[in-house]
Amino acid sequence: MSDPLVPSTSLQPRIRAPKLAHRLIADISDRVRSGALPPGTKLPTEHEIMREHGVSRAVVREAITRLQAAGLVEARHGIGTFVLETAKSANFPIDPATVVTMGDVLALLELRMSFETEAAYLAAVRHTPEQLRAMHESIESIQRHLETDGETKKLDFEFHLKIAAATGNRYFSELLNHLGLAILPRTRVDLRYIAGNRTIEYLTRSNQEHREIYAAIALRDPHSARAAMRTHLNNSREHLRQLYEAAEPKGLR
Numbered sequence: 001m002s003d004p005l006v007p008s009t010s011l012q013p014r015i016r017a018p019k020l021a022h023r024l025i026a027d028i029s030d031r032v033r034s035g036a037l038p039p040g041t042k043l044p045t046e047h048e049i050m051r052e053h054g055v056s057r058a059v060v061r062e063a064i065t066r067l068q069a070a071g072l073v074e075a076r077h078g079i080g081t082f083v084l085e086t087a088k089s090a091n092f093p094i095d096p097a098t099v100v101t102m103g104d105v106l107a108l109l110e111l112r113m114s115f116e117t118e119a120a121y122l123a124a125v126r127h128t129p130e131q132l133r134a135m136h137e138s139i140e141s142i143q144r145h146l147e148t149d150g151e152t153k154k155l156d157f158e159f160h161l162k163i164a165a166a167t168g169n170r171y172f173s174e175l176l177n178h179l180g181l182a183i184l185p186r187t188r189v190d191l192r193y194i195a196g197n198r199t200i201e202y203l204t205r206s207n208q209e210h211r212e213i214y215a216a217i218a219l220r221d222p223h224s225a226r227a228a229m230r231t232h233l234n235n236s237r238e239h240l241r242q243l244y245e246a247a248e249p250k251g252l253r
Contacts, residue, residue, distance in 0.1 A: 020055050024063040026101040027053070032072050032083055039085040043073060070100045099182045102240065109237040112183060113230060115175065116160065120213055120229035123166035124222040131166040135214050138162055142207045146200055152207075157181050159210055163217070163229075185240055209235065 031037040044052065049060045064081055067073045075081045099108055123131075138159040142152045157176075160183070164172035181187045209232040216224035 020053075020059045021062040021066070022102050024049070024053055024055060024059060025066050026103060028063065028067060029070070029072055029101060037083050039083050041083045042079075043081040043083070045080070066100050070098045072098070072100075097182075105185050106237060106240055108179075108183060109185065109233055109240070113233045113237070115172065116163070116233060117226045117229045119164050119167050119172045120217065120225040121222040122169065122172075123163045124217045124220050124225035126168045127166035127217060127220075131162065132214075132218055135159060135162045135166070135217065139207060139210050139214055142203075142210070146203055146207065150200060150203065152203060153181055153184055153187060156184060156206070156210075163213070166217070185236060206232070206236075 028037070028043070037043070043049070043064075046057055046060050049055070050057060053060075064073065064075065068075060071084060073081050074084050099105060127135075138155055142155045142159070145152045145155060157180070161173065161176050164176045167173075176183065209228070213225060213228040213232060216222075216228050
């Protein structure tokens with residue numbers, strides 16, 4: 001039986017452009033970060049990029065837009081697009097705006113696994129009744145939205161933020177607030193690509209994992225809370241990794 005969360009072949013034409021854009025973004029951003037395209041370099045024209053990569057004008061424009069949002073390039077009207085000096089945050093070295101490629105999303109999930117599992121552990125030990133209620137309210141709010149408009153990104157982030165708050169350690173909350181919605185793969189990767197035509201099923205399964213994390217925290221079982229959070233994040237990472245490896249040719253990651 002095929003995996004219900006893997007996009008069906010009927011959806012491939014619809015999600016081909018996002019895949020091509022991710023590939024192009026990865027290629028250009030890797031060149032910028034490696035120094036192959038140093039600051040001040042003018043990128044090839046749209047037509048030249050289209051010819052070199054075999055993609056449409058829409059794919060090129062989407063990639064350039066995303067690279068501008070990440071602060072890697074700047075489009076100057078009537079002149080062209082130029083590589084910028086990579087900005088470094090004065091307060092924290094991770095810039096969420098630079099999470100633009102599938103590889104970046106996977107790397108961020110690995111980082112989350114290192115600190116959010118411990119946040120769940122500490123939340124199970126230290127939470128207050130009010131904090132526990134707040135976590136439960138987030139889960140139920142996610143479920144209600146899944147049954148109506150399906151828009152749950154902010155609510156999902158808030159659930160993780162409430163766990164961080166329940167650690168009693170402000171640095172967990174500060175780190176999550178700094179990263180913001182960038183911690184969620186679906187803010188960086190088209191959800192059609194992640195879940196195909198089973199979006200609600202995918203998000204419902206994710207919220208069930210939230211319930212399992214919450215249940216362990218409520219029982220003040222720190223080891224189970226840590227394991228439930230690791231399972232939740234690892235499921236996301238492995239699903240994305242399999243799609244990434246299936247979609248991206250070797251050498252372009």
